[in-house]
Amino acid sequence: MANPKTPTKINARRAWREARELLWQHRKSLAVGLALMVVSRLAGLVLPASTKYLIDEVIGKHNSHLLLPLALAAGAATLVQALAGYANSQVVSVAAQRAIMDMRQRVQDHILRLPIRYFDTTKSGIVIARVMNDAEGIRNLVGTGLIQLAGGLLTAVLALGVLFWLNWKLTLATLVFLGVFGGAMALAFNHLRPLFRKRSELTADITGRLGESVGGVRILKVYVAEDRESRIFAEGAEKLFRNVAGTITGMSAISAFSTAIIGVVGVLIMVVGGNAIFAGRMTLGDLIMYTFFVGLLAAPVVQIANIGTQVSEAFAGLDRIRETLDMPTEDQEDLARAPLPELEGRVELRDVWFEYEKDTPVLRGISFQVPAGSTVALVGSSGSGKSTIIGLLMAFNHPQRGQVLVDGRDVLSVRLRDYRSKLGVVMQDNFLFDGSVADNIGFARPGATRAEIEAVGAIAHVDEFVGRFEAGYDTIVGERGVKLSGGQRQRVAIARAILADPRILILDEATSSLDSESEAMIRDGLRRLRTGRTTFVIAHRLSTIETADQILVVEEGRIVERGAHAELMALGGRYRQLHDRQQSSELDQFINPGEDFTVPGSVTA
């Protein structure tokens, strides 16, 4: 996988490809914007150009009848300039915002379809920066940035022509200074550019960290880690500050330098121009007009250097976006795969080897067969690989060696969307979205009627607790479902899974102690959910899986024992050991099953 961090060097070709596409897409608004810009810039030349005429022809020769027409012409031109400028930014800026919106939607949609490994290896702050900040940069490309750049160039060329016409020697001298100035600007922006690039990385870092600390605020408070967290945040914020301060220093230096250059050029014009008037080579009108046009030339030089940076920022953002968009999504991978309209629910793992990190195998040759509709329990020590097996079953990861087969077909050969639509999960920590209880149940099947939602709610015993809430099924559960108890969340998750009507069901049993009434309801809900479906249970209480058709004992990535409860008990091996140990620890009401830390190599079983 490509490095998801901000690249230090822009891949210009990739960025160009993206930029070209964008420019082509927005060619209409850009063309209108460009035309309006030309009108605005040309109209903008009338007022400064009229000064010479005003001084030399109207005032100098006392042609008072020309004053009003000249003033009206200059006023009208300025009005045209203002209106064209306004229309330009309306057309172009709105188009740019639309482009940003489109790009955000495109990137967000793409990212959600990337394989799980992308999310495992990319910080959430970076993911958010891709969608929010990098897309923002394109404003400078399809927005006013590029058009201003073109406008600046146009004005500069026109102004330069007029300046040469007025006094070519003075213009050559002025150009030398402006050249030095432009060169210095380019150097300065070269120095500032990496700082700007670094800024987006720093912002992504602290945004991600802030998100984590808000999400984990309970743990944070219990470990009285507010100070520590604040320090970490403060460090990030300080880095960002230093970066911003660095750019402010650079920008102020540029501004001071430009003031100095303007001063030098001003003095030059005063001395050379004044002497030219004394020698009769220039009129007063010429000199005043000259001064205005130097201003018209200098402004674009600053603008060009500045906009150059913005455009290069936009390129950096586009490059990162393109890099992300080039990563194949699961949907793209699906195109070459066969549809899976029906699933009976037979599952087989055939000599599966898997490693998250190179040369550290987590699964070593796992093989088992599960007939459709039967229940398999996975037991074994913590870290033995149970969740990894489940991750492969959900096709979040793929084996490096061996195969995962469903109904005899390799999972890699069928469409993931089809396959996943036939999976259901109830995990220990069930993720609920901020919305009502009904929304959360209905999440499994958009379009489900209220009656269907309430029917599955009744099966999962959700109605028992929502009945006590004033808003019933419309009660808002809060972010991640924080307003519900663990047992209540579990029941909502069971209802959600029943509504999904999956062929293959994955259950990660709750370890937390529930009161016996709540537990009985969850157990009943699960029993009804399991009926007729192929079910995988990560069992934490061996007592709950005694009826499983098959129990797989996993240790260090291998299946060390397999069979039904009675067979394994009779075998007197690892399962028996786990079972006996758990029974003795269950005598102690203060230890949750599976949390017997007194025994070396603590067991989750």
Ligand SMILES: Nc1ncnc2c1ncn2[C@@H]1O[C@H](COP(=O)(O)OP(=O)(O)OP(=O)(O)O)[C@@H](O)[C@H]1O
């Ligand atoms: N995303 C990951 N990246 C790298 N290593 C991982 C990742 N997920 C799990 N592991 C490693 O894989 C091994 C097996 O983990 P797994 O979660 O499958 O164990 P488990 O049997 O489900 O444990 P538990 O009962 O504690 O949940 C562990 O050593 C773990 O450190």
